[in-house]
Amino acid sequence: MDKKIIYSGIQPTGVVTLGNYIGALQNWLKLQDDTNYQCIYSIADLHSLTVRQVPAEFRNRALSFFAQYLACGLDPQKNIMYFQSHVHEHTELTWILNCFTYVGEASRMTQFKEKSQKHPDNINMGLMDYPVLMAADILLYNTALVPVGVDQKQHLEIARDLAMRFNNLYSSTFTVPEPLISKVGAKIMSLQNPTAKMSKSDENVNATISILDSEDDIMRKFKRAVTDSDTEIRFGEDKPGISNLITIYASCKGISIENAVKELQGLTYASLKEAVGSSVVQLLAPIKLRYNDIMNDKENLLNIAREGAEQASYIARKTLRKVYKKVGLVQL
Ligand code: TRP
Numbered sequence: 310m311d312k313k314i315i316y317s318g319i320q321p322t323g324v325v326t327l328g329n330y331i332g333a334l335q336n337w338l339k340l341q342d343d344t345n346y347q348c349i350y351s352i353a354d355l356h357s358l359t360v361r362q363v364p365a366e367f368r369n370r371a372l373s374f375f376a377q378y379l380a381c382g383l384d385p386q387k388n389i390m391y392f393q394s395h396v397h398e399h400t401e402l403t404w405i406l407n408c409f410t411y412v413g414e415a416s417r418m419t420q421f422k423e424k425s426q427k428h429p430d431n432i433n434m435g436l437m438d439y440p441v442l443m444a445a446d447i448l449l450y451n452t453a454l455v456p457v458g459v460d461q462k463q464h465l466e467i468a469r470d471l472a473m474r475f476n477n478l479y480s481s482t483f484t485v486p487e488p489l490i491s492k493v494g495a496k497i498m499s500l501q502n503p504t505a506k507m508s509k510s511d512e513n514v515n516a517t518i519s520i521l522d523s524e525d526d527i528m529r530k531f532k533r534a535v536t537d538s539d540t541e542i543r544f545g546e547d548k549p550g551i552s553n554l555i556t557i558y559a560s561c562k563g564i565s566i567e568n569a570v571k572e573l574q575g576l577t578y579a580s581l582k583e584a585v586g587s588s589v590v591q592l593l594a595p596i597k598l599r600y601n602d603i604m605n606d607k608e609n610l611l612n613i614a615r616e617g618a619e620q621a622s623y624i625a626r627k628t629l630r631k632v633y634k635k636v637g638l639v640q641l
Contacts, residue, residue, distance in 0.1 A: 313346050315489060316452040318353035318393065318443065321374040323509030324519035327589060328497035331560040333456065334381045341387040349389040349450055349621065356442060359435040360428060376610060377520060380600035391617030393446065398625035402445035405632055406471050410441050419463055444468035447486050449625040454489040462488065479635040495556050500534040503549035521597060524590050531586035536578050544570055554585045561588035
């Protein structure tokens with residue numbers, strides 16, 4: 310049991326994008342076969358409740374997200390995969406950690422400030438507590454490493470602070486997590502604005518490829534992808550649109566950027582877009598087939614979620630018991 314724990318939560322909002330697949334999932338597929346690590350992934354459904362959700366839609370989307378991650382090849386035998394709301398220790402530890410989080414530090418979080426501005430009519434306590442729930446997610450599992458993008462760095466920082474604060478007050482209890490900066494995982498940009506990351510919440514549907522998009526949608530979106538005014542197929546900072554297309558092609562084919570450029574050299578922009586679109590269609594076709602199979606067997610899907618929750622609870626329970634004891638709650 311000296312495998313390093315890697316933990317990540319996935320909010321079931323928007324869609325799972327090609328960017329998620331190439332940027333994160335492809336790395337996770339490698340990690341699940343690396344015996345140095347035990348990966349734990351939760352669908353962070355409680356986090357998503359900090360903004361209003363339509364219940365029936367939300368439920369379907371959460372299930373669909375879980376199925377999409379399975380369809381991408383994340384194996385529930387190799388990773389612990391579950392829904393956050395199925396493991397009640399998350400909310401319980403959140404309460405304890407709340408009592409060690411200063412209102413000042415929570416209200417200084419960039420994401421809290423941004424979301425408050427975006428939803429001025431719904432600045433709820435959950436929004437402010439969001440990073441504390443995330444800290445609980447991480448700290449329950451003796452997590453050593455958390456893969457984080459820039460937007461979540463500050464939240465990981467608060468998780469580290471809380472862990473150290475608690476450890477200093479009550480003796481060593483929590484592992485202090487470190488960020489996992491992934492090595493290769495190419496960054497995929499918006500097809501409409503190639504200087505911004507492809508985002509699952511982009512309002513322009515043409516900017517994002519969902520891993521469940523139909524072949525027609527994929528080809529149409531690439532046809533409309535923003536490029537530039539010259540005709541040269543070259544990778545470079547001054548050519549964000551073309552570079553993004555080259556990166557996508559290289560990632561889908563599993564080849565280097567140099568080789569991708571060689572293969573694509575000489576094409577017109579129109580045929581470049583077609584080649585890149587086809588490479589994406591090819592990559593996603595088997596995933597979509599698996600997704601449909603998984604969604605057609607709800608009972609099996611729920612069983613996978615149930616087993617995942619049981620595995621997670623087993624670890625979380627032990628941590629929470631230790632914490633309750635340390636803070637002086639009466640043990641039965
Ligand atoms: N807040 C993260 C996001 O929106 C999701 C998340 C929830 C998470 N719990 C986590 C990420 C624990 C890493 C670790 O991206």
